Amino acid sequence: MSLDPDMFPSYCPSSVPVRIGDKWTGMVIRCLEGGPRRFGELRVPLRRVTPKVLTETLRAMERDGLVTRTAHDENPPRVVYELTGLGRGLLPLIDAVGTWCENNLDALLRARERHQGLRPTAPAMQ
Amino acid sequence: MSLDPDMFPSYCPSSVPVRIGDKWTGMVIRCLEGGPRRFGELRVPLRRVTPKVLTETLRAMERDGLVTRTAHDENPPRVVYELTGLGRGLLPLIDAVGTWCENNLDALLRARERHQGLRPTAPAMQ
DNA sequence: CGGCCCAGTTTCCTTGAAGTGACCGGCGGG
DNA sequence: CCCGCCGGTCACTTCAAGGAAACTGGGCCG
Known part of the structure; x- marks a missing residue:
């Protein structure tokens, strides 16, 4: 996997x-x-x-058994994260989500466009 | 579909x-x-x-084209929500998530159990 | 008149996720 | 002697989601 800095555009489907x-x-x-x-x-x-949020995320994933964390006692420090089987099992799910978004995000955004100004969060019903 | 009040136990996998x-x-x-x-x-x-949160959720879903909202001009008022094709397309995804949770939630919770007390949010590293 | 019905609305509050910016410790290199 | 490297930590702030509880409006029924 290349470490493409732009692999998650600001417009990330998974969000x-x-x-x-x-x-x-x-x-x-x-x-x-x-x-x-x-x-x-x-x-x-x-x-x-x-870094703070990344640490928190990784800690939570470690706690849930989705990744392992291995700290090598070297200098400078080296810490390696790796998917567990449990974490790897989420990949098909994530792929499915990505596929859905690729196929349907346009439609969703078009719908969102149409509803601009109509029925805001607090609509003046009458 | 029966309107079972307990169809979403407090322990809902999808959360x-x-x-x-x-x-x-x-x-x-x-x-x-x-x-x-x-x-x-x-x-x-x-x-x-x-009701407030349900309204907000439904408004957002309507805006995104996942549901339609039909208000019948009767008394007492009657408002009907229905899935669109777009919204219906999310069902397989939700099912996949549900299946994953059924199969793996135990493992996840066991991992979480094991990490009790270990490596809290702010671990004393050295 | 006084409730009740549905489908919300309004106001206020709590919570937690996320972001910002500064800082740390040990070591190897210049 | 001080700097930078790595993998973070710490204190602080901001923001939106979510929740509780009371209220609304307009017919219709008694």
């Missing part, structure tokens, strides 16, 4: 309207699809995630 | 760890799977949703 877990879990899983990665390697494609 | 859209969208789609329903009919199985 509208379908999300996996919290905001970044799905993207982390995708980043780890091709094999183990270090913290800093995850930050390259996930450049819109601050 | 841990995979969510569709906002908190309630997935459940609304499931509720509408069997055909059009009125606002009050949605409130029965979705009893943990307050």
Whole structure:
């Protein structure tokens, strides 16, 4: 997997309207699809995630058994994250979501366009 | 579809760890799977949703073209919500999520159990 | 007149996720 | 001697989602 910085455009399908877990879990899983990665390697494609939030996401995923965290006692430090079988099992789901978005996001956005101004959050019904 | 009040146990798989859209969208789609329903009919199985939040959810889904809203000019008022083709297309996705959760939620919760106390949100690394 | 019905609305509040920017510790290199 | 590297941490703020509870409006029934 290439570490394309733009692999998640600002307009990421997996955030509208379908999300996996919290905001970044799905993207982390995708980043780890091709094999183990270090913290800093995850930050390259996930450049819109601050280290704090990335840490939190990875901690939660570790807690849930979706990834393993291996800290090598070297210098400078090296920490490697890897998908577990459980985490890998989410890949088909994420792919399905991605496919749905590819096929239907246009229709959704067109619908959203049509409803501009109509029936806002607090519509003046009468 | 029966309007079983307990069709969504407090422990709903679709909220841990995979969510569709906002908190309630997935459940609304499931509720509408069997055909059009009125606002009050949605409130029965979705009893943990307050009317305000249900309205917001339905408005967002309408805006995104997932449901249609039909207000009949009668008294007392009657408003019917129905899945569009777009919304119906999310059903396989939701089913896939449900299946994954059925198969893997135990493993996830066991992992979560194991990590109790270990590596909290702010671990004392050194 | 006084409720009741449905489908919401309105106001207020809590919670938690996410973001910002500064900082840390140990070591190897210049 | 100080800088940068890595993988974070810390304190602080912001923002939106969600929830609780009371209220609305206009017919219709008694």
